[in-house]
Amino acid sequence: MSESPQYRPLYRQVYDMLVKRFAAGDWGPAQALPSEQALAAELGVSQGTVRKALDALAMEKLIERRQGKGTYVAEHTQESSLFRFFRLTRPDGERAVPTTAESSAKRREGRAAELARFGLREGAQVVEINRTRLVDGAPVLLERIVVPSALFPGLEKHTPLPNTLYQLYQREYGQNIVTTEEQLRADVARKDDCRRLKLPPGSPLLHIERIGIALDGTRVEWRVSRCDTAKLVYAVTLS
Amino acid sequence: MSESPQYRPLYRQVYDMLVKRFAAGDWGPAQALPSEQALAAELGVSQGTVRKALDALAMEKLIERRQGKGTYVAEHTQESSLFRFFRLTRPDGERAVPTTAESSAKRREGRAAELARFGLREGAQVVEINRTRLVDGAPVLLERIVVPSALFPGLEKHTPLPNTLYQLYQREYGQNIVTTEEQLRADVARKDDCRRLKLPPGSPLLHIERIGIALDGTRVEWRVSRCDTAKLVYAVTLS
DNA sequence: GAGTGGTCTAGACCACGCA
DNA sequence: GCGTGGTCTAGACCACTCT
Numbered sequence: 001m002s003e004s005p006q007y008r009p010l011y012r013q014v015y016d017m018l019v020k021r022f023a024a025g026d027w028g029p030a031q032a033l034p035s036e037q038a039l040a041a042e043l044g045v046s047q048g049t050v051r052k053a054l055d056a057l058a059m060e061k062l063i064e065r066r067q068g069k070g071t072y073v074a075e076h077t078q079e080s081s082l083f084r085f086f087r088l089t090r091p092d093g094e095r096a097v098p099t100t101a102e103s104s105a106k107r108r109e110g111r112a113a114e115l116a117r118f119g120l121r122e123g124a125q126v127v128e129i130n131r132t133r134l135v136d137g138a139p140v141l142l143e144r145i146v147v148p149s150a151l152f153p154g155l156e157k158h159t160p161l162p163n164t165l166y167q168l169y170q171r172e173y174g175q176n177i178v179t180t181e182e183q184l185r186a187d188v189a190r191k192d193d194c195r196r197l198k199l200p201p202g203s204p205l206l207h208i209e210r211i212g213i214a215l216d217g218t219r220v221e222w223r224v225s226r227c228d229t230a231k232l233v234y235a236v237t238l239s
Numbered sequence: 240m241s242e243s244p245q246y247r248p249l250y251r252q253v254y255d256m257l258v259k260r261f262a263a264g265d266w267g268p269a270q271a272l273p274s275e276q277a278l279a280a281e282l283g284v285s286q287g288t289v290r291k292a293l294d295a296l297a298m299e300k301l302i303e304r305r306q307g308k309g310t311y312v313a314e315h316t317q318e319s320s321l322f323r324f325f326r327l328t329r330p331d332g333e334r335a336v337p338t339t340a341e342s343s344a345k346r347r348e349g350r351a352a353e354l355a356r357f358g359l360r361e362g363a364q365v366v367e368i369n370r371t372r373l374v375d376g377a378p379v380l381l382e383r384i385v386v387p388s389a390l391f392p393g394l395e396k397h398t399p400l401p402n403t404l405y406q407l408y409q410r411e412y413g414q415n416i417v418t419t420e421e422q423l424r425a426d427v428a429r430k431d432d433c434r435r436l437k438l439p440p441g442s443p444l445l446h447i448e449r450i451g452i453a454l455d456g457t458r459v460e461w462r463v464s465r466c467d468t469a470k471l472v473y474a475v476t477l478s
Numbered sequence: 479g480a481g482t483g484g485t486c487t488a489g490a491c492c493a494c495g496c497a
Numbered sequence: 498g499c500g501t502g503g504t505c506t507a508g509a510c511c512a513c514t515c516t
Binding site for chain 1: 298323324326330417419420421425441444445446468473475476477478
């Protein structure tokens with residue numbers, strides 16, 4: 001292993017090295033990594049050290065380990081990952097799979113608030129996606145998604161956009177969102193909200209702002225959702 | 240180690256045994272556990288196996304390990320734990336330490352919805368706590384807390400109640416809340432909300448329902464919070 | 479210096495998936 | 498039967514804390 005100025009345990013160095021290689025796209029999603037033995041030999045450390053690094057990566061859901069088969073880069077495809085950041089459920093706790101209606105995407109110059117959030121310089125382009133999401137055929141959720149155009153070239157031309165954008169980000173652009181920071185507020189429906197969600201004036205709405213953060217710490221997506229919580233509630237387990 | 244009908248790894252058995260002993264109160268909060276060597280000798284397993292169990296417990300914040308000193312039962316006292324389940328922050332992201340005003344606690348018969356949530360039989364007693372919480376001297380949050388009286392005998396006589404109830408639960412009643420399940424909705428302020436939070440009619444409120452779950456899986460607390468999100472927002476990081 | 483947890487190694491055996 | 502990850506052990510050495 002390479003020397004490091006400040007001390008870091010061996011398994012940590014292995015961990016960091018693997019994260020870097022994920023970010024660089026050395027192994028695509030759903031692809032098998034070398035076996036523990038192979039990695040250990042390649043890096044000149046013991047299998048136990050590699051194992052400790054891999055266990056930590058599995059804990060953070062960056063990889064998936066299957067006994068008897070091998071170790072795979074986690075894919076944002078499975079049911080489990082599908083709902084990883086989607087916290088809206090039916091009021092009884094049942095999962096809801098929303099469909100998409102009235103989706104639009106366009107490229108334009110970033111506004112000040114957007115540039116600040118992404119740390120972009122003035123004049124930078126962004127892609128804005130607006131969509132209405134339905135559950136059981138009824139509109140319940142409005143989403144406005146803004147991403148830096150430089151990270152997602154041509155995203156606005158992807159039609160139709162898939163239901164699960166994060167999978168697209170990962171597969172087509174190598175942007176692996178692993179963390180989200182969300183802020184929730186209560187708000188009252190504005191005229192536009194009422195029209196699109198078919199709500200009476202003055203209805204309460206759950207206003208959710210999310211920043212999506214990629215593997216390397218880059219802020220990659222800003223998402224504002226406005227939700228009619230008569231039909232979907234935000235559910236989260238903390239432990 | 241004792242035999243188990245269905246197979247569980249050794250380190251898992253050690254883990255479960257330790258959890259049981261925490262629940263039974265064998266070691267009080269902030270008390271040192273036996274050393275890894277001592278535990279290993281006592282249980283007749285290797286130190287590595289004990290270590291794996293302890294590492295898992297540390298990951299779940301049930302214990303704290305300090306190199307050179309020992310392993311301690313986690314205390315719900317430190318700044319870090321104080322905010323473990325308190326997700327409300329100022330809109331700019333700054334932590335807010337709310338104070339309590341107008342706190343009341345009374346014992347009464349549980350209502351149907353409460354009994355159902357706790358799995359209690361009809362006629363069981365509960366303790367209900369109502370309080371208004373202030374930030375910078377202004378009321379921003381209403382809390383209604385309901386707990387089974389059987390688990391918290393005499394709780395209604397604790398005056399004044401501390402700001403951090405979970406610490407009290409742990410220290411006085413051995414109830415260690417380690418998980419919470421929350422549901423968030425947007426709502427409009429009712430008359431009572433407006434009066435207590437000094438809000439104009441029709442203001443939006445964030446309505447939060449929380450179930451607090453103890454170490455052994457028991458549902459121990461039901462908490463309904465209604466929050467003026469002009470002053471505090473709900474912030475959560477998912478990863 | 480003694481005792482603690484933290485890191486690292488080497489090797490054994492088990493459970494699983496697949497050809 | 499082979500290769501994979503999963504468990505378990507035993508022992509060495511390091512880093513930290515306290516006396």
